[in-house]
Amino acid sequence: MSTFTSDGLRLAYDDIAPAGGHERTIILIHGFSSNRHEGWRRTGWYAAFERRRIRCIALDQRGHGESAKPHEPEAYARASLARDVIALMDELGLGRADVFGYSMGARTALATALAAPERINHLILGGVGGKLIGERALPAGNPMAEAMLAADPDTITEPMLRSFRQFADEQGEDRQALAAMTGVTNPPFDTAAMADFPSPVLVVAGQRDDGAGDPEELAARFLDGHAVTVPGCDHFSAIPHALTKAAVFDFLDGLLDDPYAR
Structure with a gap:
């Protein structure tokens, strides 16, 4: 593990370069309530990038x-x-x-x-889709924070919230920090800036990931x-799936079929 400082906070990361050199570098950013080991190493991404001679740098996001x-x-x-990235x-x-x-x-x-x-160089957005546009990070009542702070997780009735808890x-993980993270209201993404973004972008999500929306x-x-x-996958099963890895490497190699291009 290595560390660096951003906004006065000490943040951890892994920097894994294949023996004998690498052809490109990718930065990996895990999801909510996860971490670099669970999100990327256990799911096989570290090994997959190493086999492809790609240097991977995986950050533990603050919290x-x-x-x-x-x-x-x-x-x-x-x-x-x-700013941390x-x-x-x-x-x-x-x-x-x-x-x-x-x-x-x-x-x-x-x-x-x-x-x-x-x-x-290339941007890959996984586990998201059309519902990302215009979303607000803080739902009414903040049920995610309530799930993180619940004394008894058996009282959480919504399946997705129960899964995250x-x-x-x-x-x-520090559930108080995670609850604090869900207390932020972020502005919607700037769709005009997205339309002008010059680099290639891949959006990949599981077919059964109802919270993501349509990647197209x-x-x-x-x-x-x-x-x-990714057929047959939900939000959690898509990330380790071989078809997700195939899509990512095809994208990085410029081999995705034309029907996916915009």
């Missing part, structure tokens, strides 16, 4: 894993999470890189790309957008 975990909601504005690139002397985010990590990845488009407990709808917002739907 997660081995990174700092402030309990103040204002620490978790999406713009701050994007740019600060990591600066720390490592990376002028440009590919960026791959999943779920909440996809939101951080997109915010990073729109804030600094000149730093992005169970996941957080399994990873030993989101991909269509970009100049060079591509969409892939």
